[in-house]
Structure formats: structure tokens, C-alpha cells
Amino acid sequence: MKIIVAGTGYVGLVHAAVCSEYGHEVYAYDNDVDKLKAFESAEPREIERYVNEPGLSSIIRETHGKYLFFSSEIEPILEGADAVFFCLPTPPNLDGSTNLSVYFDAAATIAITAARRKDRRRLLFVNKSTVPIGTARSLEEMVRGCEVSNFGVASNPEFLAEGSAVSQARRPDRVVVGCDHDEDFKILRRVYSQFLNHVRIKYIETTPETAEAIKYVANTMLLTYISFWNGVGAKIGEKIPNVRIDDLRLGVTADERISTWGSFVSNGAGGSCFGKDIASLIYQLRRVNVNTKMLEASYEVNEYQKVYLVERAVNEAGFDFNRKTVALLGLAFKGRTNDMRDASSIKVVETLLSKGVSTIKCYDPMANETARRVFDPSKNILFEKVKYYDGALKTIEGSDALFISTDWDEFRGLSATVEKTVSPPYLIIDGRRMIPDFEELVSKGYTYLAVGSMVMKP
Numbered sequence: 039m040k041i042i043v044a045g046t047g048y049v050g051l052v053h054a055a056v057c058s059e060y061g062h063e064v065y066a067y068d069n070d071v072d073k074l075k076a077f078e079s080a081e082p083r084e085i086e087r088y089v090n091e092p093g094l095s096s097i098i099r100e101t102h103g104k105y106l107f108f109s110s111e112i113e114p115i116l117e118g119a120d121a122v123f124f125c126l127p128t129p130p131n132l133d134g135s136t137n138l139s140v141y142f143d144a145a146a147t148i149a150i151t152a153a154r155r156k157d158r159r160r161l162l163f164v165n166k167s168t169v170p171i172g173t174a175r176s177l178e179e180m181v182r183g184c185e186v187s188n189f190g191v192a193s194n195p196e197f198l199a200e201g202s203a204v205s206q207a208r209r210p211d212r213v214v215v216g217c218d219h220d221e222d223f224k225i226l227r228r229v230y231s232q233f234l235n236h237v238r239i240k241y242i243e244t245t246p247e248t249a250e251a252i253k254y255v256a257n258t259m260l261l262t263y264i265s266f267w268n269g270v271g272a273k274i275g276e277k278i279p280n281v282r283i284d285d286l287r288l289g290v291t292a293d294e295r296i297s298t299w300g301s302f303v304s305n306g307a308g309g310s311c312f313g314k315d316i317a318s319l320i321y322q323l324r325r326v327n328v329n330t331k332m333l334e335a336s337y338e339v340n341e342y343q344k345v346y347l348v349e350r351a352v353n354e355a356g357f358d359f360n361r362k363t364v365a366l367l368g369l370a371f372k373g374r375t376n377d378m379r380d381a382s383s384i385k386v387v388e389t390l391l392s393k394g395v396s397t398i399k400c401y402d403p404m405a406n407e408t409a410r411r412v413f414d415p416s417k418n419i420l421f422e423k424v425k426y427y428d429g430a431l432k433t434i435e436g437s438d439a440l441f442i443s444t445d446w447d448e449f450r451g452l453s454a455t456v457e458k459t460v461s462p463p464y465l466i467i468d469g470r471r472m473i474p475d476f477e478e479l480v481s482k483g484y485t486y487l488a489v490g491s492m493v494m495k496p
């Protein structure tokens with residue numbers, strides 16, 4: 039199949055690479071020329087500056103120039119194409135609704151170009167972005183308005199989780215395809231032939247609206263489950279003496295009807311999707327007069343989790359952040375990615391700055407470079423207080439308190455590093471419960487404050 043992938047971000051680049059690996063002829067199209075140059079170089083460091091996913095750069099090195107091509111021009115690549123996958127940004131507006139302006143601008147450019155094609159082959163416009171229910175229908179009207187002949191529209195939402203996007207694209211849990219016509223289902227069956235009649239992968243064919251709804255319900259269900267543990271489980275462990283959160287989790291999730299994923303309490307779930315998708319579903323449901331209290335609560339618990347540990351440090355551990363140096367370990371919204379969109383660390387930095395800290399010493403195994411853009415001093419002079427280090431040891435050195443915000447494996451068991459580097463009194467704020475032997479530290483005079491447990495003082 040000849041496939042165009044419009045938008046080479048986390049979703050588009052992975053989709054393009056994995057489709058090329060399966061032998062399709064793939065043209066990845068983007069309007070960011072610098073990004074495309076980096077991908078064309080096939081240099082891991084260059085690719086990872088934009089999309090850092092395990093295994094991705096080696097596929098690009100293997101297939102670039104044979105099955106995978108990059109272009110910032112749509113016209114030369116559209117002739118003879120079977121499908122165009124839209125993997126474009128759909129950010130939130132201030133009221134929670136989804137901003138579709140970039141999406142429809144890019145789609146219109148492609149549709150206008152498609153109307154000038156010489157070939158009469160059916161061209162399928164496939165949406166992979168997360169878009170409000172009913173968008174495929176609007177896309178169809180827009181493409182028809184551009185007088186494109188012989189086209190179809192499909193909804194094919196993306197479910198990848200950053201950090202394991204390549205392995206999930208190679209072997210997804212499910213492929214969801216929403217179309218109105220048999221011939222369009224057939225095109226996507228050919229694109230995804232490796233996933234058909236698979237013993238483990240669910241291949242679901244449905245209406246475009248159902249496919250769009252599946253994506254929203256899946257994401258809001260996941261965030262609601264995380265918020266349940268953070269809003270109920272963690273709070274029981276923090277407020278009621280002698281409750282051990284880890285045992286609570288084990289006991290509850292021993293029931294096979296209750297998932298383990300999402301039951302690990304934390305200082306909130308970030309990423310480009312959870313927050314904006316739940317806000318968008320709330321907006322969509324309010325418009326049809328559905329009560330959205332449950333979704334609002336999930337959203338609010340998650341936002342509260344991102345900041346409340348700093349407040350607990352003040353109120354429960356009696357720590358005064360004014361003029362203190364805080365070491366912040368972990369900036370990415372989760373381990374194994376350099377993505378900081380909606381990361382808890384952003385809220386942590388803002389809250390610490392509002393408490394008057396003198397310096398925030400940061401380290402993340404992948405996201406230091408991303409953080410320099412996020413905490414740009416030209417946007418906010420206070421970001422000059424944010425400094426970057428290479429490694430946990432150098433970051434902790436000379437600090438008055440430590441905040442762990444991301445679940446990187448290398449932060450597990452930091453106690454030896456803490457003992458070697460800083461002396462008590464010293465406060466450790468653990469947003470991911472990364473230090474299992476905290477009792478040892480407390481016995482040596484350190485104060486330990488973790489999500490899900492009462493503050494532990496020497």
C-alpha cells in the first residue's frame with residue numbers, strides 16, 4: 039500500500055516507521071522542515087531530540103530511502119496513495135473543547151491537493167488524532183466540499199503509550215476502525231493485514247462515531263482509575279495511622295476484576311492526552327446535557343496530586359521552602375520518554391518557585407533538553423532559578439530537600455546516594471514511592487514524605 043502519514047510527532051512517526059517495517063511504501067509529511075531533516079539524517083541522536091521512543095531510530099535507519107520517505111510537500115507524494123493518516127495535534131482550548139484548527143487546516147491543504155490528483159484510485163482519509171465524536175463526519179463534508187473524487191473517511195484512533203510506542207504499534211491490544219463503507223474497511227484491512235485474525239489482537243470494525251468514542255472512554259476510564267487510587271487509596275494511607283498503602287493495593291488488586299495498572303499511587307498522571315481528553319469529553323457531554331460530575335472529580339483529583347505534596351511538606355513536615363535549594367529528580371511525565379507535556383514536574387517547579395526557593399536543581403535521564411524549553415527564562419524570569427545537572431548525585435549535592443517526580447528506574451533505591459551526599463536534617467518528598475527502604479533513612483535522621491503514607495520523621 040502507498041501510505042501518507044500527515045504529522046510526524048509521537049503518533050505519526052511511530053505509525054509511519056512501523057508501517058514501513060511491514061513493507062508498505064510510506065511517506066511521512068510534516069510542515070516542520072527542521073524535524074524532517076533530523077529524521078532524514080537517520081541519526082539516533084537527531085531523531086531522539088524530537089521523538090525519543092525505544093527502537094524507533096533503528097527502524098528508521100533500516101527503512102529510510104527504501105520504504106520510508108519524508109516530505110514537507112504534499113503534492114509530489116499524493117499521486118497513487120491509498121490512505122492518508124492524520125496524526126496532527128488537537129490541543130485543548132481554554133474552555134476544555136478541542137482546538138481543531140491545525141487539524142482542519144492541514145486536512146484542507148491535503149484535500150485541495152487530492153482534488154487535483156490524476157489517478158482515480160480510492161483515497162481513504164484516516165484519522166488517528168484524538169478528536170471529538172462526530173469529527174470524521176465533519177471531515178467527510180470538508181473533503182467533499184473540496185471536490186475530491188472517489189474518497190472515503192475512516193476513524194482509527196491511536197492507543198499507544200509513550201515509552202513503549204514501538205512495541206505497542208507492532209503488537210497493539212486492539213485496532214479500532216470506524217468506516218461507513220465496505221471498500222474502506224477493505225483498504226484498512228490491507229494496511230493492517232498483520233493484525234487480522236491474530237490470536238491476541240482484537241480487530242474491531244465499527245462506525246466512525248463509535249471509534250471516536252472508544253478513544254475518549256478508554257482514556258477517561260484510565261485516568262478515573264488512577265484518580266481513584268490517588269484520591270481514595272493514597273489519602274487513606276496518608277491520614278489513617280497504620281494503613282500500609284502497598285499492602286492495600288496488593289489486597290485490592292488480588293481480585294482479578296480489578297486492574298493492577300494505575301493502582302500505584304503517584305503525584306498525578308501527565309502526558310499530552312489524559313488531561314485534554316477528559317476535559318474534551320466533559321465539554322462534549324455538557325453540550326448534550328449529561329451530568330459530568332464523575333469526570334470532573336477525576337480531573338480535579340489528578341491536578342491536585344501534582345501540587346499537594348509541596349503543601350504537605352509545609353503543613354505536615356514543617357518545611358519552609360523560602361531561600362532553600364531543592365533537588366528535583368524526574369522531569370518527563372513518566373519514565374522512558376523525554377515528553378514533558380502536562381508533566382507533574384511543571385506544577386512542582388511552579389509551586390516551589392511560588393514558595394520562594396532560591397534554586398531548583400533538576401535532572402532527568404532524557405528530558406533535560408525538553409525542560410530547558412519548558413522553563414525558558416525569557417517566558418518567566420523566575421525560571422533562571424532552574425538549573426540542570428547530569429546525574430542524581432550531582433543534583434542532590436548541596437540541596438536542602440529532594441523531590442522525586444518521575445518513576446525512572448535509576449531513581450529506585452536512592453537511599454545510598456542520599457546518605458553519601460547530604461546529611462540530616464534533610465527532607466525527601468517521594469511522588470512515586472521510589473525508596474522502599476525509607477525506614478533506614480528515617481532511622482538515620484532524614485524526613486521522608488511519600489504519596490500514600492504519613493510523613494515519617496526521625
Ligand SMILES: NC(=O)c1ccc[n+]([C@@H]2O[C@H](COP(=O)([O-])OP(=O)(O)OC[C@H]3O[C@@H](n4cnc5c(N)ncnc54)[C@H](O)[C@@H]3O)[C@@H](O)[C@H]2O)c1
Pocket residue numbers: 044045046047048049050067068069070073125126127128140143144166167168169196197198199200310311
Ligand atoms: N502522544 C501520545 O501518546 C498520543 C497517544 C494517542 C493519541 N494521541 C493523539 O494523536 C494526535 C497527535 O499527537 P502527537 O503526540 O503525535 O502530537 P505531536 O505534537 O507530537 O505531533 C504533531 C505533528 O504534526 C505536525 N504538524 C502540525 N501542523 C501541521 C501541518 N499543518 N501540516 C503537517 N504537519 C503538521 C507537527 O509538526 C508535529 O510533528 C493528537 O490528537 C493526540 O491527542 C497522542
